[in-house]
Amino acid sequence: MPRQETAERPVGAPAEPTDRRAAILETAARLICEKGYEGTSIQDIADASGLTKAGLYHHIRSKEHLLLEIQNYGMDVFEEGVLKAVMPIPDPLERLKACMAKNILMVTEGWSKEVTIILHEHATLTGEARAHINARKKRYVRFLETSFAEAVKQGQIRPVNPKVAAFAFLGQVLWIYKWFRPDGQIGAQDLAREMIDLFFVGLEAKGAPAKAKPPAAAAKAKKR
Amino acid sequence: MPRQETAERPVGAPAEPTDRRAAILETAARLICEKGYEGTSIQDIADASGLTKAGLYHHIRSKEHLLLEIQNYGMDVFEEGVLKAVMPIPDPLERLKACMAKNILMVTEGWSKEVTIILHEHATLTGEARAHINARKKRYVRFLETSFAEAVKQGQIRPVNPKVAAFAFLGQVLWIYKWFRPDGQIGAQDLAREMIDLFFVGLEAKGAPAKAKPPAAAAKAKKR
Numbered sequence: 001m002p003r004q005e006t007a008e009r010p011v012g013a014p015a016e017p018t019d020r021r022a023a024i025l026e027t028a029a030r031l032i033c034e035k036g037y038e039g040t041s042i043q044d045i046a047d048a049s050g051l052t053k054a055g056l057y058h059h060i061r062s063k064e065h066l067l068l069e070i071q072n073y074g075m076d077v078f079e080e081g082v083l084k085a086v087m088p089i090p091d092p093l094e095r096l097k098a099c100m101a102k103n104i105l106m107v108t109e110g111w112s113k114e115v116t117i118i119l120h121e122h123a124t125l126t127g128e129a130r131a132h133i134n135a136r137k138k139r140y141v142r143f144l145e146t147s148f149a150e151a152v153k154q155g156q157i158r159p160v161n162p163k164v165a166a167f168a169f170l171g172q173v174l175w176i177y178k179w180f181r182p183d184g185q186i187g188a189q190d191l192a193r194e195m196i197d198l199f200f201v202g203l204e205a206k207g208a209p210a211k212a213k214p215p216a217a218a219a220k221a222k223k224r
Numbered sequence: 225m226p227r228q229e230t231a232e233r234p235v236g237a238p239a240e241p242t243d244r245r246a247a248i249l250e251t252a253a254r255l256i257c258e259k260g261y262e263g264t265s266i267q268d269i270a271d272a273s274g275l276t277k278a279g280l281y282h283h284i285r286s287k288e289h290l291l292l293e294i295q296n297y298g299m300d301v302f303e304e305g306v307l308k309a310v311m312p313i314p315d316p317l318e319r320l321k322a323c324m325a326k327n328i329l330m331v332t333e334g335w336s337k338e339v340t341i342i343l344h345e346h347a348t349l350t351g352e353a354r355a356h357i358n359a360r361k362k363r364y365v366r367f368l369e370t371s372f373a374e375a376v377k378q379g380q381i382r383p384v385n386p387k388v389a390a391f392a393f394l395g396q397v398l399w400i401y402k403w404f405r406p407d408g409q410i411g412a413q414d415l416a417r418e419m420i421d422l423f424f425v426g427l428e429a430k431g432a433p434a435k436a437k438p439p440a441a442a443a444k445a446k447k448r
Binding site for chain 1: 345388
């Protein structure tokens with residue numbers, strides 16, 4: 001297929017997220033994970049979505065844009081379902097806990113595993129598209145860092161390095177798609193409760209063990 | 225290239241890991257991450273390794289086996305550098321802490337980021353090869369689960385679900401390759417120290433907050 005930037009979307013086709021569009025992008029994500037990006041044709045996606053090729057182009061721009069569209073769709077759903085809901089919570093510790101719960105439910109139930117895979121493993125985007133998705137991801141990291149820093153400042157949690165805490169949080173939550181099975185021993189709600197417990201009890205602990213120095217202070221002293 | 229299972233390795237070529245072989249597999253991993261598996265030829269790997277094609281085949285079996293060889297190499301280095309060193313530690317909590325430290329140093333300094341990517345993102349292996357690598361990975365998960373269960377039994381840590389604890393540990397550690405930069409603000413040693421602090425202080429906390437039920441017990445009661 002030749003590289004055409006915008007010619008493939010018919011005039012007047014909507015670009016905004018709809019349930020129909022979400023279903024198509026979920027289907028595309030599944031096919032791409034099964035057969036690879038190169039091995040998946042627009043016809044395959046149309047067939048699996050019960051659409052003609054022309055019908056499909058009402059919902060997606062082009063095969064070239066598909067990975068970006070799936071990643072943007074994933075970030076849209078994430079920002080709508082997680083960030084928008086937790087950002088207004090004034091208490092930073094409550095905000096972080098709610099954020100972990102919602103993010104875990106998003107990863108386990110909110111969208112297909114394949115959307116997570118494309119969001120976090122497909123390094124195929126380049127240039128502006130890559131910069132755009134990376135900026136959306138970084139916004140989340142900064143939100144977490146800021147919330148951890150606030151919680152430290154307010155004395156709600158021990159003095160930890162906000163960056164390490166943010167990435168530890170993310171690693172714990174985002175690794176879930178690698179091992180979680182919806183029909184497995186642990187349900188999504190139990191998992192969220194247990195991970196919040198694992199992560200935050202230690203932060204709220206008043207006294208760290210005698211051996212451990214306050215890590216944020218130690219790191220600062222060394223690095224700055 | 226035709227699928228030939230064993231004909232491509234010359235008689236007498238060693239299969240055991242050597243520094244030379246490690247360097248070749250690291251190079252191959254880098255090329256595959258840059259140009260994709262399909263886009264990387266045996267000639268490319270030979271050129272980048274300063275070898276002839278025939279010379280390269282003394283160290284690797286075939287292009288078809290390359291992903292498996294890189295994954296096996298990654299698991300060899302991991303088992304040698306992490307598991308073998310920590311398994312004999314009799315105290316389960318000390319074992320787990322040493323394991324996290326060593327695994328973090330492995331991910332940040334022990335091998336290239338590209339080996340981690342191929343180990344955890346390349347879902348291209350099928351059949352026996354896939355089963356073989358998955359079994360090696362599962363062995364690590366079981367080792368962690370058993371160690372957490374032991375630490376709970378000995379009263380060293382709070383009663384947590386060993387499976388959730390194992391995957392929280394892994395997520396925290398294995399996500400590091402996504403964001404860590406060797407020339408960044410946080411060094412590998414500091415990172416290991418801070419992540420151990422983040423993860424274990426909460427487990428060693430004597431009293432969980434009033435709201436939280438002991439999660440392992442609650443999950444058991446519900447699921448069995």
